[in-house]
Amino acid sequence: xxxxxxxxxxxxxxxxxxxxxxxxxxxxxxxxxxxxxxxxxxxxxxxxxxxxxxxxxxxxxxxxxxxxxxxxxxxxxxxxxxxxxxxxxxxxxxxxxxxxxxxxxxxxxxxxxxxxxxxxxxxxxxxxxxxxxxxxxxxxxxxxxxxxxxxxxxxxxxxxxxxxxxxxxxxxxxxxxxxxxxxxxxxxxxxxxxxxxxxxxxxxxxxxxx
Amino acid sequence: xxxxxxxxxxxxxxxxxxxxxxxxxxxxxxxxxxxxxxxxxxxxxxxxxxxxxxxxxxxxxxxxxxxxxxxxxxxxxxxxxxxxxxxxxxxxxxxxxxxxxxxxxxxxxxxxxxxxxxxxxxxxxxxxxxxxxxxxxxxxxxxxxxxxxxxxxxxxxxxxxxxxxxxxxxxxxxxxxxxxxxxxxxxxxxxxxxxxxxxxxxxxxxxxxx
DNA sequence: CACTTATCTGAGTATTTGCTCAATAATTGC
DNA sequence: GCAATTATTGAGCAAATACTCAGATAAGTG
Numbered sequence: 001x002x003x004x005x006x007x008x009x010x011x012x013x014x015x016x017x018x019x020x021x022x023x024x025x026x027x028x029x030x031x032x033x034x035x036x037x038x039x040x041x042x043x044x045x046x047x048x049x050x051x052x053x054x055x056x057x058x059x060x061x062x063x064x065x066x067x068x069x070x071x072x073x074x075x076x077x078x079x080x081x082x083x084x085x086x087x088x089x090x091x092x093x094x095x096x097x098x099x100x101x102x103x104x105x106x107x108x109x110x111x112x113x114x115x116x117x118x119x120x121x122x123x124x125x126x127x128x129x130x131x132x133x134x135x136x137x138x139x140x141x142x143x144x145x146x147x148x149x150x151x152x153x154x155x156x157x158x159x160x161x162x163x164x165x166x167x168x169x170x171x172x173x174x175x176x177x178x179x180x181x182x183x184x185x186x187x188x189x190x191x192x193x194x195x196x197x198x199x200x201x202x203x204x205x206x207x208x209x210x
Numbered sequence: 211x212x213x214x215x216x217x218x219x220x221x222x223x224x225x226x227x228x229x230x231x232x233x234x235x236x237x238x239x240x241x242x243x244x245x246x247x248x249x250x251x252x253x254x255x256x257x258x259x260x261x262x263x264x265x266x267x268x269x270x271x272x273x274x275x276x277x278x279x280x281x282x283x284x285x286x287x288x289x290x291x292x293x294x295x296x297x298x299x300x301x302x303x304x305x306x307x308x309x310x311x312x313x314x315x316x317x318x319x320x321x322x323x324x325x326x327x328x329x330x331x332x333x334x335x336x337x338x339x340x341x342x343x344x345x346x347x348x349x350x351x352x353x354x355x356x357x358x359x360x361x362x363x364x365x366x367x368x369x370x371x372x373x374x375x376x377x378x379x380x381x382x383x384x385x386x387x388x389x390x391x392x393x394x395x396x397x398x399x400x401x402x403x404x405x406x407x408x409x410x411x412x413x414x415x416x417x418x419x420x
Numbered sequence: 421c422a423c424t425t426a427t428c429t430g431a432g433t434a435t436t437t438g439c440t441c442a443a444t445a446a447t448t449g450c
Numbered sequence: 451g452c453a454a455t456t457a458t459t460g461a462g463c464a465a466a467t468a469c470t471c472a473g474a475t476a477a478g479t480g
Binding site for chain 2: 041043127130163166167170171174175177178179188192193196197199200201203204207
């Protein structure tokens, strides 16, 4: 049944969990879905399997979630919140007191840390689950905030900080992604790789622009 | 029906197209599938839609392809062949006569070129279609060949050529991917980005190692 | 307890979709 | 022309799966 043909007819209301028992049910559903996503990916995520794994009936799933996508929505929400937390922590640093070295080290370390936690889930969410437009927008906004914050931090140290910040963030994100999540075939260990990544970014930021 | 539960029972043989009419049918099926993949992605690719778009009946589809995945297999095959062609062309260059500048310029230009051609299909194949193990292996092999070839080219110019080649290839691939395929939200134009990418890779390769 | 509200159940419905097969048509070889 | 081979058709089967609903059970309230 995969897709509703002509847009959802605005079905019935979902219930808000009031009692503790119900909140447990909701959490069980989310946990089960997360595990299935990490283990079998989007293709393995079906409502019957979710209910079975959560130890509840399908009816309960639809009591608290409008549809399958709504469950994933919550999972993505919680996942993005982690990235936003890292960003808030970095924003609290005193810009004047950190060196260029520190900035880049923190950048690389943050991305590595983010990707190291539950790589299977991260992979499923970023490469498997079909994201809605608003989910994509939220990810894009997080990226842009990171770039903006980094650009501010770079301003005392380098020319063209916005451009450089874009390159730095995209490179750090794309490469940690590839090394920690995507493949299984890097002959070089990830620590060595992220060390090289830091070195490369350093050289790039320090270089005089053309 | 999505998935056969207990491994394919080794069904009936697929037919080999002998007459010109049949070869047209096969091509029409592949073309239709490619278009659907590029336009609607994996989720929109179903056998009835393929048959309709190709102007043939479902029966014909299964006359020449064991199942839906077999069609995608051919598409991926042809797509990878392009990458392999680039690699062969690069391998024909005289190693002694090219400068470090040329090597990196060619690397970046090749990746840009590869990703610019039919980005929608590229995206569907690399982020949407669930790849089989052997398909992943083939991609991995192509990546490794590229790294090996680049490492050889770098040997006269830099220390630790294998490590550097790995970084270069992964960076070029991941970033062109992101800029040309993934998003739609880069405020900086792709040409500028690839120029910066080339600059960064140059600096990295030229730097004395620690 | 009696009553109301919240929660849960799971067999069943509606739909999608991969794929088959018996019948029909076109092409080729003689 | 006439078989044999190759090609095509499309209704329909079987399985998967998102989601519903009528009724059972538990919890809160007086």
